[in-house]
Amino acid sequence: MSTRIDPRDLLQKMLAAAIESAQPARCVPPHxxxxxxxxxxxxxxxxxxxxxxxxxxxxxxxxxxxxxxxxxxxxxxxxxxxxxxxxxxxxxxxxxxxxxxxxxxxxxxxxxxxxxxxxxxxxxxxxxxxxxxxxxxxxxxxxxxxxxxxxxxxxxxxxxxxxxxxxxxxxxxxxxxxxxxxxxxxxxxxxxxxxxxxxxxxxxxxxxxxxxxxxxxxxxxxxxxxxxxxxxxxxxxxxxxxxxxxxxxxxxxxTPQMALEAAAKVARAAGVVPHILGDSIEGEAREVGKVMAAIARQVAVHGQPFATPCVLLSGGETTVKVRGHGRGGRNVEFLLSLAVALDGRPGIHALAADTDGVDGQEEVAGACLAPDSLARAWAQGIRPRDSLDNNDGHGFFGALGDAIVTGPTLTNVNDFRAILIESR
The missing domain is CATH 3.40.50.10180 (Glycerate kinase, MOFRL-like N-terminal domain)
Structure with a gap:
């Protein structure tokens, strides 16, 4: 991946492309x-x-x-x-x-x-x-x-x-x-x-x-x-x-698959190889986060099953069983679980957001994750595992300034997740 590419900027461009692919002005007239x-x-x-x-x-x-x-x-x-x-x-x-x-x-x-x-x-x-x-x-x-x-x-x-x-x-x-x-x-x-x-x-x-x-x-x-x-x-x-x-x-x-393909096109144009892992991934958000973290680590450490640089794309709709006093939100819960499992692993960035602009009941689409996210949280006195146990992903990423607020997107093709892994 070119050093001129900003990981967060690329992730947000992929999200924008996914949302744009499902705009009614594009997809209604042909039908x-x-x-x-x-x-x-x-x-x-x-x-x-x-x-x-x-x-x-x-x-x-x-x-x-x-x-x-x-x-x-x-x-x-x-x-x-x-x-x-x-x-x-x-x-x-x-x-x-x-x-x-x-x-x-x-x-x-x-x-x-x-x-x-x-x-x-x-x-x-x-x-x-x-x-x-x-x-x-x-x-x-x-x-x-x-x-x-x-x-x-x-x-x-x-x-x-x-x-x-x-x-x-x-x-x-x-x-x-x-x-x-x-x-x-x-x-x-x-x-x-x-x-x-x-x-x-x-x-x-x-x-x-x-x-x-x-x-x-x-x-x-x-x-x-x-x-x-x-x-x-x-x-x-x-x-x-x-x-x-x-x-x-x-x-x-x-459909979610069409949105993922639109995001993949943006990644290729930036010199990053996209891999669509699935458009219908379900399960508890925190468990999906752990699995995705394990895959990302395998890629980052061993170059398996994909060479770097690459981006792992997925869609679907996970669930959150709210046990704590947080505000829920399946995309931020997924992302916080991913962050805890990666534990600041260098070279791995991620984004998770709902394409309708609303994650759970919050007017927030999702959030971005960087290798230094946990360190920045600790510096503010925020304990990441406690935030996860409390279902408070929105509070966690909001405090870091990493929440994604799109406003009404006027479409909805479910969740969009992207994990960007830089060159080894």
Whole structure:
């Protein structure tokens, strides 16, 4: 690697390229459908949904109307598509009302009409329309438990699908007999459409029994009426062979793999060989940090399995089981665990961030790590292992001035991790 390259600058350029690759203005227009015989109704939810709606308006030549809901601060002005902002990751009344309005909009469509559904990460919380017998307060309490439980995103969304009046294929079923085209920006490991915003337009083969198994696995406390709904089977989602889904099509238009490939291109241009280790890595963030540290040390010390200089790229969605009094955040937890395991190893730099600009519940995307990060922390009286035990990665990197704040990125293709290993 050229001595003229600043490691932190290169890491941040790779993150920027990953985010840019998933911008709706780039990835929506190629997938717009032809004009229907009837109406075009645009609906959607997620952190990227407003920017997706704007991309539709900028490239659609004909009448259209609609409503999408996005996270507070992620609004993009549109002329014909109404943009509603709501809370994430814990739903609020604004998201509840917006979901109800979307359900009402699709209720009177004909076979000549086309529904263009714009879905991205965050839609599970933003489309909060619980089944009868479940209150918004019930959903809020459940979300808080799930976020602190250590459950994977797939497990969380399985439970959500069976408690929702709009997820798990129910939105597409409500659109029948209109045709539905769903454009998906994936934020989930494996890019499974059923898990992106809990699959409002996608058939779901999982069952209420599967949801109850997840409740037992993580010790989730459910109100009596919620448990009874699952036990009775009344929360069953729409299955993939349901006739009402025959006119529904989904397209993945941006994924974590695409983002990693964009970052890899930046690395090559700088003379650093990129290695994509996986786009769907899951598990406890601190455990993934330990494993990645072991790989990085092997590269740095022995030149195995890769020669230096190189960068190890990965994506996916780890989890954090909050045990301490810190603010959580899976990317900063991963990075702090990596730092502790590397113990100041020279020549290894890293960055971990959520491509939506929000790591956990903080308006911070993630952080950067340098070989001297631990030494700088000790100099401030900060004990790195104590910070990790307290789930306080945000406090740790914030105190060092190494937090990454992007603001709303208007997209979401999950976590981005890069470990840069300089020449031996």
């Amino acid at each position: 717009l459908p032809g004009a229907p015989a009837g109406r075009l109704l645009v609906i959607g939810a997620g952190k990227a949904s407003a920017a997706m709606a704007r991309a539709v308006e900028d490239h659609w030549h004909g009448p259209l109307s609609g409503l999408v809901v996005t996270r507070y601060g992620y609004r993009v002005p549109c002329q014909h598509i109404e943009i509603v902002e709501a809370a994430h990751p814990v739903p609020d009344a604004a998201g509840f009302r917006a979901a109800g309005r979307i359900r009402h909009l699709v209720a009177q469509l004909s076979a000549d009409d086309l529904v263009l559904c714009l879905i991205s990460g965050g839609g599970s919380a933003l489309l909060a329309l619980p089944l009868d017998g479940i209150t918004l307060a019930d959903k809020q309490a459940l979300n808080r438990q799930l976020l602190a439980s250590g459950a994977s995103i797939g497990e969380m969304n399985c439970l959500r699908r069976h408690l929702s009046a709009i997820k798990g294929g129910r939105l597409a079923a409500a659109c029948h007999p209109a045709r539905v085209l769903t454009l998906l920006i994936s934020d989930v490991p494996g890019d499974l459409p059923r898990d992106i915003a809990s699959g409002p337009t996608v058939g779901d083969a999982s069952t209420c029994d599967d949801a109850l198994a997840i409740v037992r696995r993580y010790g989730i406390e459910l109100p009596t009426q919620v448990r009874a709904l699952l036990a009775s089977g009344r929360g069953e989602s729409i299955k993939p062979d349901d006739a009402r889904l025959a006119g529904s099509e989904t397209r993945l238009i941006a």
